[in-house]
Amino acid sequence: MATITLKQNEIHTSGNLPVTNTKANDFTLVKTDLSTSSLSDYKGKRVILNIFPSIDTATCAMSVRQFNKQAAALDNTVVLCISRDLPFAQARFCGAEGIDNVVMLSDFNEGSFGKSYGLEIIDGPLKGLHSRCVIVLDENHSVLYTEQVPEIADEPQYEKALNILK
Template sequence: MANVTLGGTPVETIGNLPTVGSKAPNFNLTGTDLSEKSNDDYKNTRLVLNIFPSVDTGTCAQSIRTFNEKASQLENTNVLCISKDLPFAMARFCGAEGIENVESLSDYKTGDFGKNYGLAFTTGAFETLLSRCIVVIDTDGTVLHTEQVSEIADEPNYQAALDALK
């Protein structure tokens, strides 16, 4: 289990992120149109998983804006913004912000993504939500880079994620 902080208060996650060089766990998530999305929908493309607690927080919203801007410059790469927010909230945010270069997906139905990727909170005020993480996956499903942000209020290292794609 990983130890991170929320406003300086220690909180724990259910496990640890997949290790670099391992195969990314399978996922089944829900799109903003309520369609089901899985790893199979992104075969032969690179993935940047921008994972966060809720689009309704400032840092989470900023990570979507930042990756939306950067994603337009990436070849053969999909940026997936993943939380347990309802798809309606994610669609509303992206529509209001003009977000068009990333895809929002939700783990609200089962929570299996958070469990399988080892990043769901098990303690604290955000218990069961997803911790702020970045996972970069190559075209063959191999994990190239991971980051679990140690303080939930902090932004991820965008450049390190992008550099993993070079």
């Protein structure tokens, strides 16, 4: 269990992020067109998992914009933006913002991704949503980098995550 804060108030996650140098668990999530996508679909590609509570908050929206802009320059890399938002909300946001360099994925059905990766918030006002995290995987989907953002209202360390892949 990780302890994070929301406006300096302690909240907790269901576990801990995957350990570096271990293989990431496969998952299946829902895309904005309601089809499904699995981590295994990106075999041979480097993957950035940008995980956040809700696209309808300023910090979450900013992380999608930043990764959309910065990751586009990285070779053989895909950014998967994951939240519990409905795919319709994710599609609306991307359409309005002109976001096209990331893949939006929803864990709305059961929250199984959040549970499997130990990042589901288990108490406080955001209970059931995902904590703000970044996980970077190599081409074999081994974990290179993880960041559990300690204050959920703060942005992740974009440069630190992206530099792992440069």
